[in-house]
Amino acid sequence: MVFAEDRHTDAMSGPSGRAILDALKVAEIRHIVALPDIVTSSGLLWPAACDPDFRLTRVCKEDEGVSICAAMSYGGPRAILMMQQTGLMDSLNAIRAIGVDYARPVVMLVGLQGKEPGLPAADSASYGVRIVPAVLDAMDLCYSWLEAPGHEAHIAAAIDAAYAEARPHVFLVGRAPEIP
């Protein structure tokens, strides 16, 4: 299920890192679990690491974060897992079992290293990028895109929906967010 279209954009810049972090706060995300990803490092993870409104837990491997976020969803503060698409691929079994089979709202924000700005992922020259939406579709995972200014507007609603419907959601970051 695609929450928002992987639409072609002529924007010359990526989404706003500040707007993304503000939207996470609106969605009551208070805990970030992360492995550094070069797409989101400067625009999101470093600013979040310095933001007193978030608690940051750095993990050694991405599937740890799936479990941490799932466990926190039992009565704890809302959490989000930040990683690169390589970590997403490495975590598919945990997402399958813990997020889908156990119906937990595991929310993930995934930088797509190598994605060409403005080009639909399905048309990417990079196999590692091209397969991501197809894999998420095959798993019936809900996902949406953060690739251009304005895309941040749907974040809070998507997170609220994931919690209300007890299911994972994946934000795919197709272009480095602008540094706040």
Added chain:
Amino acid sequence: MSIARDAALRAFIPHVGPRDVVVAVYQTNFDWIALNPRPLNYVAVGAMGQALSHGLGLALAHPDRKIFVFDGDGSLLMNLGALVTTAGANVANLSHFVFVNRTYEVNGGHPIPNAKAVDFAGFAEAAGFPSVFRQSEEAVLIDTLPKMLATPGPRFCALEVHAGAPYPRDYSYIHGAAARQAFAEALRTT
């Protein structure tokens, strides 16, 4: 020397309070829920190796509760980085006990890699756990458990065990929605 697993688990029962959470895996999980059935047993971690990460999430979410993780040795080997993550997360309310039988017991009894030599407590020490223990005698475990649980957390203990009495393996219960719903409800009300 080693401890029968069910005897080791019985030693924990007096120390698990009504608000505490227990995350257990595989045969240790089946033994524990037979010996001490309670809604705050977190019975399903979904994927092998994930018990400590679930425990960390629960410890972060509920700093006012004690979180016990009863892990397996083969399971922990799949996610050794979680020791480093947990040691760095400053969660004083988490206790990680690894039941070391040096086999994949529910998957045919095959040995873990390098079974005779691997030192799980050594992993925890190297990862930076502030309190690390090794236990292989039942009487010593019973005697020292209160002191262990009073040390700075997160704390780690490698328990050398062997299979005790057989307990049923009810996979449909641990993976079923009813156990998760009961757990969530108990968190709200306990």
